[in-house]
Amino acid sequence: MIYLDHAATTPMDPRVAEAMQPFFSEAFGNPSSQHGWGQRAEAAVDDSREMVARALGCRLEEVIFTSGGSESDNLAVRGAAFAARARRGADHLLVSPIEHPAVLATARALAADFGFTLELLPVDAFGRVDPDDVARRLRPTTALVSVMYASNEIGTVEPIPAIGRVCRERGVIFHSDAVQAASQLPIEVDALQVDLLSLGAHKFYGPKGVGALYIRRGTPLTPIQTGGGQEHGLRAGTHNVPYLVGMARALEITLSERASHNARYRTLRDRLIGVLDDLVPEVRLTGHPVERLPNHASFALRGIKGNHLLAHLDLAGIACSSGSACKTGDPKPSEVLLALGLPPDWVYGSLRVTLGRQTTKTEIDRLLQVLPGVCATLRATDSR
Ligand SMILES: Cc1ncc(COP(=O)(O)O)c(C=O)c1O
Numbered sequence: 001m002i003y004l005d006h007a008a009t010t011p012m013d014p015r016v017a018e019a020m021q022p023f024f025s026e027a028f029g030n031p032s033s034q035h036g037w038g039q040r041a042e043a044a045v046d047d048s049r050e051m052v053a054r055a056l057g058c059r060l061e062e063v064i065f066t067s068g069g070s071e072s073d074n075l076a077v078r079g080a081a082f083a084a085r086a087r088r089g090a091d092h093l094l095v096s097p098i099e100h101p102a103v104l105a106t107a108r109a110l111a112a113d114f115g116f117t118l119e120l121l122p123v124d125a126f127g128r129v130d131p132d133d134v135a136r137r138l139r140p141t142t143a144l145v146s147v148m149y150a151s152n153e154i155g156t157v158e159p160i161p162a163i164g165r166v167c168r169e170r171g172v173i174f175h176s177d178a179v180q181a182a183s184q185l186p187i188e189v190d191a192l193q194v195d196l197l198s199l200g201a202h203k204f205y206g207p208k209g210v211g212a213l214y215i216r217r218g219t220p221l222t223p224i225q226t227g228g229g230q231e232h233g234l235r236a237g238t239h240n241v242p243y244l245v246g247m248a249r250a251l252e253i254t255l256s257e258r259a260s261h262n263a264r265y266r267t268l269r270d271r272l273i274g275v276l277d278d279l280v281p282e283v284r285l286t287g288h289p290v291e292r293l294p295n296h297a298s299f300a301l302r303g304i305k306g307n308h309l310l311a312h313l314d315l316a317g318i319a320c321s322s323g324s325a326c327k328t329g330d331p332k333p334s335e336v337l338l339a340l341g342l343p344p345d346w347v348y349g350s351l352r353v354t355l356g357r358q359t360t361k362t363e364i365d366r367l368l369q370v371l372p373g374v375c376a377t378l379r380a381t382d383s384r
Contacts, residue, residue, distance in 0.1 A: 002318045002363045006203075006295060006356035007152050007180060012246070013205040019249040020207070023242035031239050032228065041241045048248035055251050056197065056214050057188035064213045064231045065244055069179035069200025072213040073102035075224055075235065076175040076196040077146055081110050083220035084143030084173065092142045096121045096129050097339040098153070102198075103146050103177055121147070125340055126288035127154050131162040135170075142172045149181035149192070153336045153352065154287030155296030157185065164193025173219055179203055179211075183254055184262055184294050195219045199251075201243070205357070206250030210243035257357075265294040265355050268364050272297050272353060279372045286337060286350065295355040300342055304349030304378050306334075312374040318367055321352040 003011075023044060029037025031045045045065075052063045066072045077093075084090035095107045097120040111118040119137060121129050129147050138145070145167050150157045160176050167174035175196035178187055183204040189197055197214040201207055215221055215234070227236030273285055282302040301309070306322030313320050322334075333347040353367065 002366060004353045004355065004359065004363070004367065005319050005321045006183075006359075007352060007354035008321055009202045009208065010183070010205045010356055011358075012202075012207055013250060013253055015253060016206055016246045016250045020242040020246040023245055027241075029241075031241060032230070041239070044241055044245050045239050048244040051248035051252055052199075052212050055187060055255055057190055058214055059217065061232065062189075062215055062217055064215055064234050065239065066211045066213055066235055067240070068202070068209055068211040069100075069177070069198055070102040072179075072198035072200065072211045073100070073175075073177055074106050075213050075221070076198055076215075077103055077106045077144065078110065078224050079221035079234075080144045080173045080175065080196065080219070081114075081116055082222040085116075086222065087220055090141045090143035091115065092117045092119065092139050094119050094121060094134065094137055094142055094145045096123060096147045096158070098123055098127045098151055098156075098336045099146065099148050100152055100177060100179070102179075103148070103175075107146070116143070117141075123339055126291070127151055127156040127286075127336065127340055128288060128291070129158055129163060131159055131166050134163050135166045138166070138170050138172055142170075144173050144175060146175040146177070148177040148179075149187075149197075150178075150185065150293050150296075151287060151336070152180045153334065153350075154298050154340070155292040156287040157181070157291045157293065160192045160194065167195075168193055180293065180296075182251075184258060184265070189214050189216065196221075199247075201247035201250055204250050204254045207243045207246040210240055210247045212247065261357055262294040265359075268355055268359060268361060269295060269297050271361075272364050272368065275368055276371065279368060280375045283375075284346070286340065286342075293354075297353045297355075299351045299353075300337060300346045301349040301351060301375060302346050303382065304375060305382055306348060306350050308378050308382060309349060309351060309374065312378065313367075313370065316370045316374070318370060320367075321354070322350050 027040050029041035031042035049063050053060050093107050107118050110116040164174050173195045176194045177198045179200040195216040200211040223234045286298045337347040
């Protein structure tokens with residue numbers, strides 16, 4: 001089997017599992033307890049926070065641990081929206097239309113259930129937000145701007161520092177979802193000019209179900225999970241010590257190895273993108289040709305259903321993904337591809353190929369060998 005779906009999740013690095021192990025057994029304490037067991041667990045949480053803060057270039061108290069990317073996005077978007085409304089009556093949310101549902105569905109829920117006004121930013125044909133558009137659309141009542149760092153679906157990297165500058169000049173809180181970006185791009189928050197940044201460990205070879213939210217000092221945020229006073233009262237619940245240790249170790253490894261992995265990804269990705277066009281008719285790259293994640297290649301294929309394509313690839317032993325993820329029945333058109341302005345017969349057949357640390361040239365060649373036949377078969381059968 002060939003795994004080319006690293007944007008969905010990555011295998012946990014064995015060095016991460018090793019670092020986590022003691023905290024499942026002898027070092028099982030609750031970090032909130034006073035005794036020795038508690039102190040050892042607390043030290044592990046502190047060390048993990050220090051590592052994450054170092055990666056982000058921020059203060060320790062600006063890192064909040066969560067259960068993953070979705071929770072970080074929820075805390076950022078809901079927390080900032082509710083706090084801005086309570087403090088200054090702000091109720092306008094400015095969000096990109098290509099966000100992950102953890103942001104987009106959350107913003108929609110705030111509009112539908114809590115009376116916020118949601119405005120979607122325009123994007124160009126590559127899915128890029130123009131910082132000038134953000135500037136034009138900011139209102140005195142804007143509570144939050146949220147634009148992802150890099151797209152999970154089309155790989156496009158957004159001009160985050162420029163958008164951050166615009167928001168800062170106008171005193172508006174800026175959140176960026178860096179869940180996909182963190183494995184490959186720098187995440188120093190001052191350079192990015194963000195107030196809130198979401199991370200999820202399973203996208204950078206850490207465990208699933210753990211993440212972090214960076215919250216710039218002084219950013220008003222209303223907690224969404226209340227209880228004990230953990231995480232400065234912003235996220236109640238006993239710390240998941242082994243998973244926090246795992247996330248920190250995974251991030252440490254990522255930072256030290258990022259440059260060499262990225263160089264290899266780029267070579268393999270560019271070969272795939274360059275050759276596919278010649279092998280399969282009516283295929284186009286989606287997302288930005290240059291400003292994109294090094295490991296990410298995504299395509300739209302006219303007249304093909306994404307779920308059928310994935311099923312055929314799976315039978316051939318290749319695991320990929322499609323934007324219009326739907327395992328059975330008729331796939332829904334990809335919202336992201338619709339936002340890019342692709343015509344209707346192109347938005348059902350997307351293919352996402354995301355490379356990982358173990359991906360080889362042989363694996364990419366195998367995909368290139370299999371795809372033309374699968375596409376020809378599907379075009380003959382799907383159109384009947
Ligand atoms: C951009 C982006 N944001 C958020 C998430 C959700 O993260 P998690 O799976 O850790 O909840 C994902 C996961 O696919 C993602 O790609």
